[in-house]
Amino acid sequence: MHRIVQTRLRFDLRTQDYFERRVKEGKTRREIVRCLKRCVAREVFHLVRPTQP
Structure with missing residues (x-):
């Protein structure tokens, strides 16, 4: 996930x-990257979770 966020x-x-908006809110780079990793995790989860038959 770290590599995806960096890319x-x-x-x-x-x-x-998104990064610029968060910087203006006073967030640190570390906090922003953490939020982005959560977003990536949600996207990946929705792609790989099994669908209900």
Whole structure:
């Protein structure tokens, strides 16, 4: 997840905008990365969880 977040911070405009918004709110880089990892975990979970038959 760490690698995904780092890559998104470099190339994904939505993630960069999110990062800038959080910086303006006074969050530290560590806190922002933690939030982004949670977002990534949610996205991955929804992709891999089994569907109900």
